[in-house]
Amino acid sequence: MLTSLGGVLFDGFAYGMLLFLLSVGLSVTLGMMNFINLAHGSFGMLGGYVTVTLMDRLGWPFLATLPAAFVAAAALSVVLERLLFRHSYRAGELDQVLLTIGVVFMSVASAAYIWGTVQQPVQLPDYFTGSFTFLGVNFAYYRLFLIGTALVVTLLLVAGLEWTRFGAQVRAAVDNQRMARGLGINVNLAFAITFALGSGLAGLGGSLAIAMVGLDPDFAFAYLVYVLIVVSVGGLASIGGSFAAATVLGISDIAGKYYFPALGSFLIYLVMVGVLMWRPAGLFGKR
Amino acid sequence: MATQIAVTGAVLAARGLDKSFGSLVVASGIDFELPQGARYALIGPNGAGKTTLINLMTGMLRPDRGQIFLGGEAVTALGPAARVKRGLVRTFQINALFPHLSALEAVALAVCERQGHGGIWWRRLPDYRAAVEEAHAILASLHLADDCYRLTHELAYGQQRLLEIALALATKPKVLLLDEPAAGVPRDESGALFGVISGLSRDITVLFIEHDMDVVFRFASRILVMVGGRILVEGSPDQISADPRVREVYLGQKRHG
Amino acid sequence: MASAAAPHAYLQQQARWHWVEIVFWLSTLLPFVLFPQYLQLASQIAITALFALSLDLILGYAGVVSLGHAAFFGLGAYTAGILSKFYWGEPLSLLVAGALVAGLVGYATSWIIAYFRHLALIMITLGLGLLLYEAANSASWLTGGADGLQGVRIRPLLDYFNFDLYGRTAYTYSLIVLFLAFLVTRRIIHSPFGLSLRGIRENPVRMPAIGAPSRAHIRKIYTIAAVMAGIAGALIAETTETVSLETLSFQRSADVLVILILGGAGRLYGGIVGAIIYMVARDQFSGVNPQFWYFWIGLLLVAVVMFLPNGILGGLARFTESWRRRSR
Ligand SMILES: Nc1ncnc2c1ncn2[C@@H]1O[C@H](COP(=O)(O)OP(=O)(O)O)[C@@H](O)[C@H]1O
Numbered sequence: 049m050l051t052s053l054g055g056v057l058f059d060g061f062a063y064g065m066l067l068f069l070l071s072v073g074l075s076v077t078l079g080m081m082n083f084i085n086l087a088h089g090s091f092g093m094l095g096g097y098v099t100v101t102l103m104d105r106l107g108w109p110f111l112a113t114l115p116a117a118f119v120a121a122a123a124l125s126v127v128l129e130r131l132l133f134r135h136s137y138r139a140g141e142l143d144q145v146l147l148t149i150g151v152v153f154m155s156v157a158s159a160a161y162i163w164g165t166v167q168q169p170v171q172l173p174d175y176f177t178g179s180f181t182f183l184g185v186n187f188a189y190y191r192l193f194l195i196g197t198a199l200v201v202t203l204l205l206v207a208g209l210e211w212t213r214f215g216a217q218v219r220a221a222v223d224n225q226r227m228a229r230g231l232g233i234n235v236n237l238a239f240a241i242t243f244a245l246g247s248g249l250a251g252l253g254g255s256l257a258i259a260m261v262g263l264d265p266d267f268a269f270a271y272l273v274y275v276l277i278v279v280s281v282g283g284l285a286s287i288g289g290s291f292a293a294a295t296v297l298g299i300s301d302i303a304g305k306y307y308f309p310a311l312g313s314f315l316i317y318l319v320m321v322g323v324l325m326w327r328p329a330g331l332f333g334k335r
Numbered sequence: 336m337a338t339q340i341a342v343t344g345a346v347l348a349a350r351g352l353d354k355s356f357g358s359l360v361v362a363s364g365i366d367f368e369l370p371q372g373a374r375y376a377l378i379g380p381n382g383a384g385k386t387t388l389i390n391l392m393t394g395m396l397r398p399d400r401g402q403i404f405l406g407g408e409a410v411t412a413l414g415p416a417a418r419v420k421r422g423l424v425r426t427f428q429i430n431a432l433f434p435h436l437s438a439l440e441a442v443a444l445a446v447c448e449r450q451g452h453g454g455i456w457w458r459r460l461p462d463y464r465a466a467v468e469e470a471h472a473i474l475a476s477l478h479l480a481d482d483c484y485r486l487t488h489e490l491a492y493g494q495q496r497l498l499e500i501a502l503a504l505a506t507k508p509k510v511l512l513l514d515e516p517a518a519g520v521p522r523d524e525s526g527a528l529f530g531v532i533s534g535l536s537r538d539i540t541v542l543f544i545e546h547d548m549d550v551v552f553r554f555a556s557r558i559l560v561m562v563g564g565r566i567l568v569e570g571s572p573d574q575i576s577a578d579p580r581v582r583e584v585y586l587g588q589k590r591h592g
Numbered sequence: 593m594a595s596a597a598a599p600h601a602y603l604q605q606q607a608r609w610h611w612v613e614i615v616f617w618l619s620t621l622l623p624f625v626l627f628p629q630y631l632q633l634a635s636q637i638a639i640t641a642l643f644a645l646s647l648d649l650i651l652g653y654a655g656v657v658s659l660g661h662a663a664f665f666g667l668g669a670y671t672a673g674i675l676s677k678f679y680w681g682e683p684l685s686l687l688v689a690g691a692l693v694a695g696l697v698g699y700a701t702s703w704i705i706a707y708f709r710h711l712a713l714i715m716i717t718l719g720l721g722l723l724l725y726e727a728a729n730s731a732s733w734l735t736g737g738a739d740g741l742q743g744v745r746i747r748p749l750l751d752y753f754n755f756d757l758y759g760r761t762a763y764t765y766s767l768i769v770l771f772l773a774f775l776v777t778r779r780i781i782h783s784p785f786g787l788s789l790r791g792i793r794e795n796p797v798r799m800p801a802i803g804a805p806s807r808a809h810i811r812k813i814y815t816i817a818a819v820m821a822g823i824a825g826a827l828i829a830e831t832t833e834t835v836s837l838e839t840l841s842f843q844r845s846a847d848v849l850v851i852l853i854l855g856g857a858g859r860l861y862g863g864i865v866g867a868i869i870y871m872v873a874r875d876q877f878s879g880v881n882p883q884f885w886y887f888w889i890g891l892l893l894v895a896v897v898m899f900l901p902n903g904i905l906g907g908l909a910r911f912t913e914s915w916r917r918r919s920r
């Protein structure tokens with residue numbers, strides 16, 4: 049029982065880190081522009097397929113595909129932002145929802161067309177396949193790597209937001225967009241960059257996700273729901289909030305499936321609705 | 336809590352209203368009374384907290400401290416709609432209209448809500464002939480009858496300002512708080528607009544915010560001057576124009592909009 | 593011209609049936625003669641149209657965005673399906689039961705819905721929908737879970753008209769129910785309540801400032817819409833004699849949104865027109881490449897938002913308006 053608890057905690061934390069990478073970008077961009085981007089999960093999916101393709105077709109090593117996944121998702125997000133999304137910042141949330149759901153539909157169908165609907169296999173390098181046991185808990189190397197990556201990303205994000213000029217601009221825009229514009233900050237540019245970075249992180253999360261949760265065209269929708277839960281519980285534009293929410297969600301999801309398999313994801317959705325009703329801006333949100 | 340303070344003769348009174356946004360104090364120790372049938376002007380430089388005061392009075396914001404009395408009765412705990420039902424009604428500095436309703440529909444909406452038909456879904460709107468005709472009469476009294484079938488967003492800006500007032504009148508207000516009714520209206524038209532306002536029945540007590548001093552002195556019987564979230568002075572137009580503190584505020588701050 | 597008419601007469605004029613509407617409803621009878629082999633599809637279209645009409649009431653008229661409207665559709669479907677399996681299969685009473693259950697849940701959740709707007713509202717409707725989906729999935733002893741509900745048995749309509757293979761009864765039945773619901777909707781739209789709903793959509797901030805109880809209005813219309821969606825769900829259970837989890841899915845909520853937006857929200861006929869186009873197109877294309885269907889839907893959605901913000905009917909209205917002006 050105790051060992052299984054340790055295992056659940058470890059696996060849940062690793063899973064939570066995955067969810068964090070997938071969702072932190074949406075949290076920040078939502079906080080900045082109030083732009084509801086339901087296509088965020090699609091960028092994660094793209095990252096996954098980039099990794100699979102580079103490894104299978106071009107024989108790239110796994111680690112080398114990770115930056116490529118980041119760049120591909122970031123690049124595509126810039127194209128979409130300039131081409132489509134920026135036209136709907138001022139429109140209501142309905143237009144944003146429709147526009148981005150349209151993008152999700154297209155991405156899912158395209159993935160099914162190009163890669164088929166089957167689960168994509170990924171062959172992890174040997175040094176990731178093993179695990180060691182400590183105090184009766186099984187630590188898989190790959191999950192440790194995942195956790196390490198997520199922690200590094202978190203540190204970089206927090207440091208970047210706190211100590212760089214760009215980070216200060218982003219914080220100002222989140223705080224009060226009008227005032228930021230008044231101060232001469234180019235909010236649109238800052239947003240475009242943030243959007244690209246956030247989508248890139250989702251792409252990175254997507255490629256790291258394959259070995260843990262698999263990859264098929266459903267990914268864009270299935271993980272969108274998790275991403276939205278993290279964002280709504282964690283609060284907008286709060287990196288710490290996203291981190292905490294993703295951790296709790298990851299652990300409770302794994303624990304729920306382990307201890308109450310019959311309930312499926314029911315508990316998670318219940319918690320999400322409950323939190324939203326209690327605090328619509330999320331547990332850690334300011335607004 | 337503060338009980339029924341005797342506010343004889345006052346239809347609307349504020350007692351010790353405080354409000355801050357974070358560290359920004361926008362209302363502090365606000366006290367005033369509007370006697371029945373009065374025509375008050377509320378003036379003060381931009382950012383003085385005039386709109387915030389209207390928000391507090393009408394329940395769109397909650398005060399941090401203080402009480403609001405309508406007809407001697409505390410309404411501080413009531414929501415905006417409940418205050419409107421008791422006759423405390425406002426207009427907006429920035430048009431808050433229904434862009435894709437016709438002017439007639441918009442005013443008929445307000446009339447129907449006042450008469451309690453707003454939840455009726457099994458009868459048609461034109462069956463409420465009296466309500467529709469009342470809406471039309473209100474529009475006619477504001478010179479909007481000819482354009483009453485046009486969509487609100489198609490109306491000229493000056494007409495939209497009038498429609499702001501029409502919506503408020505449709506609720507049969509006892510106290511009407513007008514937030515810069517002539518905001519954005521050319522100077523030569525604002526006289527006509529205030530002509531309409533001064534022609535309102537004396538059953539309606541009016542407080543209006545306005546920056547144009549000629550207009551203020553012409554139409555207000557008394558003036559409240561607000562600066563930095565406080566009421567600096569209250570007095571008759573003559574007292575106010577002679578008051579050195581007011582002069583200082585207005586000489587130090589020529590531009591206000 | 594217009595200003596010459598008395599105001600209530602003018603409004604009466606606005607609410608009157610247009611000849612195009614009468615032609616439209618008469619033409620819904622055409623499938624009986626022209627496409628007798630497609631009556632099953634026609635009945636599915638009528639049911640989808642009813643579902644879209646119910647969404648129009650909250651989204652198109654009151655401006656309440658929901659990403660979980662399938663919850664009520666699925667509730668109606670499962671209520672009718674489960675009752676028919678375990679108790680009785682009389683279709684009209686099942687319809688009432690589906691409406692009742694969906695309406696009750698709609699009323700209960702409307703207390704939540706009315707308090708939120710924007711992002712929180714979208715997430716809450718999405719979350720409630722997912723919650724119900726998972727609940728139905730978990731309660732497989734009752735719902736059949738992912739395999740769908742088996743053993744739905746429906747008695748003949750009025751104990752006389754069998755639900756035949758060609759869908760004659762199904763289409764007649766669905767069309768009559770759709771038409772009745774349409775009449776109710778039309779009445780709501782032209783009522784003082786309908787005007788208040790449009791007021792909420794146009795400016796939710798102003799409504800309390802004219803003394804309108806917006807939240808009570810939203811609760812009411814949300815419940816009415818849930819009832820209508822429940823009826824649509826019960827109809828689908830009765831005419832297909834199956835209920836799958838898909839009736840509760842996010843996909844179903846998104847589909848009906850697409851249908852309504854495609855046709856034109858807030859235009860009474862938008863849901864119906866959207867349903868006809870969407871269902872016919874799906875029937876035509878799905879044979880070719882089923883998994884790619886959603887690519888075109890996605891593209892369509894993006895195109896509608898970017899270029900046809902008021903849907904097909906909105907575009908048509910603008911076209912006829914400018915054409916009329918030119919010919920004047
Ligand atoms: N919702 C709000 N949040 C934060 N500050 C506000 C808010 N509303 C108004 N303010 C600030 O309060 C001050 C008073 O504003 P306002 O009442 O609109 O002034 P006035 O109407 O006299 O021009 C301004 O500095 C304004 O920026």
Ligand SMILES: [Mg+2]
Binds near residue numbers: 386428
């Ligand atoms: Mg102001």
